[in-house]
Amino acid sequence: MPLPQINFFDKDTDSTMYDRYVTSHTIISDLEIARNHFKSNARKKMTTYFNYPSPALQEELSKIANAIVAPGKGILAADESTSTIGKRFSDIGVENTEDNRRLYRQLLFSSDQVVSENISGVILFHETLYQKADDGTPFVELLKQKNIIPGIKVDKGVVPLFGSEDECTTQGLDDLAQRCAQYKADGCHFAKWRCVLKIKRNTPSYQSILENANVLARYASICQANRIVPIVEPEVLPDGEHDLERAQKVTETVLAAVYKALNDHHVYLEGTLLKPNMVTAGQSCPTKYTAQDIARATVTALNRTVPAAVAGITFLSGGQSEEEASVNLDAINKFNGKKPWPLTFSYGRALQASVLRAWGGKPDNVKTAQDELIKRAKANGLAAKGLYEAGSVIGSAADKGLFIKDHNY
Numbered sequence: 125m126p127l128p129q130i131n132f133f134d135k136d137t138d139s140t141m142y143d144r145y146v147t148s149h150t151i152i153s154d155l156e157i158a159r160n161h162f163k164s165n166a167r168k169k170m171t172t173y174f175n176y177p178s179p180a181l182q183e184e185l186s187k188i189a190n191a192i193v194a195p196g197k198g199i200l201a202a203d204e205s206t207s208t209i210g211k212r213f214s215d216i217g218v219e220n221t222e223d224n225r226r227l228y229r230q231l232l233f234s235s236d237q238v239v240s241e242n243i244s245g246v247i248l249f250h251e252t253l254y255q256k257a258d259d260g261t262p263f264v265e266l267l268k269q270k271n272i273i274p275g276i277k278v279d280k281g282v283v284p285l286f287g288s289e290d291e292c293t294t295q296g297l298d299d300l301a302q303r304c305a306q307y308k309a310d311g312c313h314f315a316k317w318r319c320v321l322k323i324k325r326n327t328p329s330y331q332s333i334l335e336n337a338n339v340l341a342r343y344a345s346i347c348q349a350n351r352i353v354p355i356v357e358p359e360v361l362p363d364g365e366h367d368l369e370r371a372q373k374v375t376e377t378v379l380a381a382v383y384k385a386l387n388d389h390h391v392y393l394e395g396t397l398l399k400p401n402m403v404t405a406g407q408s409c410p411t412k413y414t415a416q417d418i419a420r421a422t423v424t425a426l427n428r429t430v431p432a433a434v435a436g437i438t439f440l441s442g443g444q445s446e447e448e449a450s451v452n453l454d455a456i457n458k459f460n461g462k463k464p465w466p467l468t469f470s471y472g473r474a475l476q477a478s479v480l481r482a483w484g485g486k487p488d489n490v491k492t493a494q495d496e497l498i499k500r501a502k503a504n505g506l507a508a509k510g511l512y513e514a515g516s517v518i519g520s521a522a523d524k525g526l527f528i529k530d531h532n533y
């Protein structure tokens with residue numbers, strides 16, 4: 125009797141079993157049992173099982189994401205961890221105490237309402253989320269009154285990857301679901317998680333590319349399950365002598381892995397934002413590139429790897445001077461090529477360097493420092509529309525390079 129056709133084997137893993145059945149003199153009833161056994165196994169192996177989020181959740185997430193990247197608007201990244209803000213304070217001679225951190229963030233969040241024409245969201249650090257202004261108003265309230273969406277940094281910093289060449293992953297997944305639920309209840313509608321990749325002769329390695337992509341995807345899915353828009357930040361650091369082309373290829377490889385992982389984890393892309401590095405040559409590269417070169421490399425890398433469904437791209441400033449970060453964002457938006465997403469800013473240093481310098485920890489300087497923030501926000505708001513005129517906004521630290529070599533975040 126001819127053997128019934130069995131076409132549901134996974135050739136690699138099930139070939140021995142298959143051969144055994146084919147070569148044995150199994151009677152037909154046994155073959156039926158075998159067929160059912162393999163069919164159910166084959167079903168279990170299917171990799172495309174999924175559930176889309178409910179229409180209500182999709183709508184909530186995409187509404188938040190789209191509001192953040194509304195034309196001419198971007199994000200103030202004020203989420204420096206305690207040690208990072210300590211470095212910023214030490215540059216201006218301010219002691220890193222809880223109250224000085226509160227006073228500084230109060231300065232930022234109580235700037236004139238006009239700032240909200242260009243700032244749609246602020247990323248907070250955990251401590252800041254629960255701090256209050258001098259008059260007792262919670263910072264979250266101050267932001268809401270200005271129509272600025274509060275967001276929260278949810279990663280717990282980078283840790284070394286065992287056996288790697290000084291590479292790292294980012295920790296914080298363990299209690300993330302509970303923290304996200306609490307943060308949502310406390311007024312945060314988006315979150316940020318930063319991963320770090322390094323360009324050296326042998327890096328980034330396959331290990332770090334896969335690990336960081338996966339941790340970002342897991343983070344993003346947990347945020348969405350808790351009605352929070354995840355900002356996905358795989359930062360390729362600018363340290364090194366590499367040229368623009370190498371930076372572009374590494375960025376493409378990293379982003380391709382990130383979007384594969386986000387897809388594997390059923391992340392709803394319309395309810396996400398990407399916070400990438402711009403593609404720039406290494407800080408020690410002898411070749412100098414123009415803003416137009418950077419724009420071409422950046423937009424090309426993004427077009428090759430980031431699905432058009434993603435709600436928006438909010439660049440980090442990565443040690444560029446305030447002026448460079450505005451000029452490069454402007455060139456990216458002016459670049460004549462496909463750009464299916466809004467391209468805007470989520471700057472830390474490039475929005476705050478002049479503010480910090482003008483403040484210097486002195487209460488009398490608060491107003492002047494707030495004016496610096498408004499100026500920089502305006503400049504970047506124009507750049508997000510490709511309308512910024514280089515040199516038209518002069519802040520006290522506009523041209524100051526903000527790169528810190530081998531900076532241990």
Ligand SMILES: O=P(O)(O)OC[C@H]1O[C@](O)(COP(=O)(O)O)[C@@H](O)[C@@H]1O
Nearest residue numbers: 201204205208441442471472473533
């Ligand atoms: O090491 P930390 O404290 O997490 O801070 C890293 C910083 O990097 C950023 O992701 C990007 O900042 P820059 O724009 O200064 O590069 C900020 O959001 C964040 O404050």
